[in-house]
Amino acid sequence: MDQESGAASAGSFISLNEHEQRYYSGLHSLCQADTSGKLSSSKVAELFKASQLPPESLHKVTEVCGAKRLGYFGTPQFYVALKLLAATQSGLPVRLESVTANLPLPRFVGLKNEPEMRYSTVPPGIEGQGAQCGAAPGSVSWTPAERSTFRHLEASVEKKEPWSPPRSPCSSPPRSPLTYRSYPYTKQRNGADAQMTYESKQSSRPIIQLEQHSSPNNYGTKSTVEHPAMARASSAERLAQQGAVDDSEDDPWRITEEQLEYYTNQFKSLQPDLGALILGAVAKNFFTKSKLPIPELSHIWELSDVDRDGALTFSEFCTAFHLIVARKNGYPLPESLPPTLQPGFMQQEEDIPDTPESAEPLIVFEDAEPRPSQMDRSILERIQPSLPTTKQDMKEEPRKQDAGLKRMTTSQDKQTLQLGAFPERPEPPHDLDPQMRTKTRPRSYSSTSIEDAMKKAEEPPTPPPRPQKTHSRASSLDLNKLFQQGTPGIKSGWLPPPPALPPRPSTSQVSHFINTSEKTPQNKVQQPNFADFSHFREEEESSVKPEEQGLRSRFGPSTEDLTNASKQEVIGVCHSQAPQKPVRRKYHPESQSQETAPPPAMSFPPPSKPAQKLLSRQKREIQMAIRKNKETNAVLTRLNSELQQQLKVVHQERVTLESQLELLRPLAST
Amino acid sequence: MAVCIAVIAKENYPLYIRSVPTQNELKFHYTVHTSLDVVEEKISAVGKSLGDQRELYLGLLYPTEDYKMFRKLHNSFTDVMCNPFHNPGDTIQSKAFDGIVSGMMVQTG
Numbered sequence A: 001m002d003q004e005s006g007a008a009s010a011g012s013f014i015s016l017n018e019h020e021q022r023y024y025s026g027l028h029s030l031c032q033a034d035t036s037g038k039l040s041s042s043k044v045a046e047l048f049k050a051s052q053l054p055p056e057s058l059h060k061v062t063e064v065c066g067a068k069r070l071g072y073f074g075t076p077q078f079y080v081a082l083k084l085l086a087a088t089q090s091g092l093p094v095r096l097e098s099v100t101a102n103l104p105l106p107r108f109v110g111l112k113n114e115p116e117m118r119y120s121t122v123p124p125g126i127e128g129q130g131a132q133c134g135a136a137p138g139s140v141s142w143t144p145a146e147r148s149t150f151r152h153l154e155a156s157v158e159k160k161e162p163w164s165p166p167r168s169p170c171s172s173p174p175r176s177p178l179t180y181r182s183y184p185y186t187k188q189r190n191g192a193d194a195q196m197t198y199e200s201k202q203s204s205r206p207i208i209q210l211e212q213h214s215s216p217n218n219y220g221t222k223s224t225v226e227h228p229a230m231a232r233a234s235s236a237e238r239l240a241q242q243g244a245v246d247d248s249e250d251d252p253w254r255i256t257e258e259q260l261e262y263y264t265n266q267f268k269s270l271q272p273d274l275g276a277l278i279l280g281a282v283a284k285n286f287f288t289k290s291k292l293p294i295p296e297l298s299h300i301w302e303l304s305d306v307d308r309d310g311a312l313t314f315s316e317f318c319t320a321f322h323l324i325v326a327r328k329n330g331y332p333l334p335e336s337l338p339p340t341l342q343p344g345f346m347q348q349e350e351d352i353p354d355t356p357e358s359a360e361p362l363i364v365f366e367d368a369e370p371r372p373s374q375m376d377r378s379i380l381e382r383i384q385p386s387l388p389t390t391k392q393d394m395k396e397e398p399r400k401q402d403a404g405l406k407r408m409t410t411s412q413d414k415q416t417l418q419l420g421a422f423p424e425r426p427e428p429p430h431d432l433d434p435q436m437r438t439k440t441r442p443r444s445y446s447s448t449s450i451e452d453a454m455k456k457a458e459e460p461p462t463p464p465p466r467p468q469k470t471h472s473r474a475s476s477l478d479l480n481k482l483f484q485q486g487t488p489g490i491k492s493g494w495l496p497p498p499p500a501l502p503p504r505p506s507t508s509q510v511s512h513f514i515n516t517s518e519k520t521p522q523n524k525v526q527q528p529n530f531a532d533f534s535h536f537r538e539e540e541e542s543s544v545k546p547e548e549q550g551l552r553s554r555f556g557p558s559t560e561d562l563t564n565a566s567k568q569e570v571i572g573v574c575h576s577q578a579p580q581k582p583v584r585r586k587y588h589p590e591s592q593s594q595e596t597a598p599p600p601a602m603s604f605p606p607p608s609k610p611a612q613k614l615l616s617r618q619k620r621e622i623q624m625a626i627r628k629n630k631e632t633n634a635v636l637t638r639l640n641s642e643l644q645q646q647l648k649v650v651h652q653e654r655v656t657l658e659s660q661l662e663l664l665r666p667l668a669s670t
Numbered sequence B: 001m002a003v004c005i006a007v008i009a010k011e012n013y014p015l016y017i018r019s020v021p022t023q024n025e026l027k028f029h030y031t032v033h034t035s036l037d038v039v040e041e042k043i044s045a046v047g048k049s050l051g052d053q054r055e056l057y058l059g060l061l062y063p064t065e066d067y068k069m070f071r072k073l074h075n076s077f078t079d080v081m082c083n084p085f086h087n088p089g090d091t092i093q094s095k096a097f098d099g100i101v102s103g104m105m106v107q108t109g
Helices: A018-030 A041-050 A055-065 A075-090 A096-100 A114-119 A124-128 A144-156 A177-181 A183-202 A207-223 A226-242 A257-270 A280-288 A294-304 A314-328 A343-351 A354-368 A370-383 A390-401 A434-440 A448-458 A469-494 A507-516 A528-543 A545-555 A557-561 A564-576 A578-596 A598-603 A611-669 B025-046 B051-060 B066-082 B095-104
Strands: A007-009 A012-014 B004-008 B014-019
Touching (some): A018 A041, A041 A075, A055 A075, A294 A314, A294 B095
């Protein structure tokens, strides 16, 4: 930043010392200068608000630095404004002359990104020390060790430090409890990080790396003061070792080992086979439990379902889960999938731990940069309200023990639930020791992570039954149409029951009557008794006409009762009556009850008919029974053909749909 | 290239409609609805064959230049539909869909 040395405003040349340079450059990057050098006015406004100066002073500052005249904040104006803010905070009047004084760095409260954190309460003395470490005197109880650590870190790994601005999700998406706990700490941390980042920025190292590192660091810092220090140290060391390509640790979008384990377990709870897909409906129910708003879940789905198939593979699931966790921790959702979250990445991680990380940070930065700075402030605000301290406490403990360990996502019991932790993870996943893990996880989880974790643990309950529209047709075809078409047909078939003959069953036949009442009216067995039975049957039918279906029901259950020939006929009829079985059964008891009623009535008719008359009558009855049987057969045949036709139609539809699907598939892939 | 893009639901309400703001939006909305009449007319002419529906849509557009556009739009539309979090009657809120539509709209700078 060449402008640092010469921030000219209204012709005055402002000289900045080293610390100021760094700080201001960090703030400058925070404010998202566009290509023409103008700073985002909203960011600047936020920064100004964070300085906790009265609005009048801010206006004055704006005016004095020349931004008001220009209408925008250019870099010189910005720097002058920062100086003026510092001056005002120190009590000096807001005038150009003030900026020439040797001022402390301006303090910004609530500014997630870097500068404020560190500088928030940094007295000038600290600055001299390279307070960049972020010794925020007030809020953070930085131990001297931390400070020294930070300095050390700075020296070793400038980039590593989580610089605030690029911290993409940083501020907010605490790795869960950690962040909450140490919100004030984190601020300081961020300050320290910011300092570091500033330094790193100035270094030749790509800022991107810095950002990446910083962001995870930020997460870490939030959780515990000590831990972040450690983490930074570790991360810094690692960076130094790795050549600063190890952005993975700091990258909030990188899935750590513990997170991976957790995701795996969750996936298994939904779908035991890791190689199979989780359907969209199942995933929807699962992720809805996270209580994120539906549009956000929709966006997450869009990001994670890479192959656009409406289902999630394991890697897609991890991506989605990770995004959800990040979101719950306050990280804003990216517009596009970060490289570290892409499905192929996880495998890369396992195979080539180092190289992918080195390559990806750069990319991630590009994506993350614009977002983090925006998000940081909002995230901070968001995080603040909901920070349980339990997790933080837990994390603190292991952290304390981890003094020298790198920050690794911790796999503490409760922390396993905290998925958001992206603290620098050891490059080879298998290198993660439990110790390391516990240590490195600190910053990741937001306070809500525990709750989320619990929820997520409970999440995969069996999804509620989904309405299956596609099946409606089938159901309608099978049941509705059948009933609609079948029953009328059958009813019509049964409609012409034999005319009501005077019931003349012999007493001997009464017993049969009950049995045969269930028989089909068309059972014209050649047996002589059958005719009498048919009498009964006819009478019953006439009396029970409305219960034609009941007759049919008789067919089903009454096969045993029939005589041989009639049995065969009945069986034949019963098969055709299969769809009607439930109806039949219902009628069965009714018919039985009714049948029992008539028989006693029928028993009364004079059994003493002349034999000859009986014979002729039997003949007639047999003929009628034959006719009825034929009619029934015709009806059933018709019904059968109709059903066959419907079946064909359904088949055709199915084939059509399948062909459509086939056609659409190549389209979807293009 | 396109001045107005709209996705109309079965119930004749727009799930998504966007036009280049410099133009008369209302006029475009009317045009969209009249174009629906054309579509309906063509549908009724084709018959009940379900398989032709898709071809019908592809063929309705001027197949030369707009084919790609429609295909892109249709692809992104199916992506939106595949999203389990999307309720079929809702307006389309997908950012990816918006992005694609914006890419297809007339770039008036």
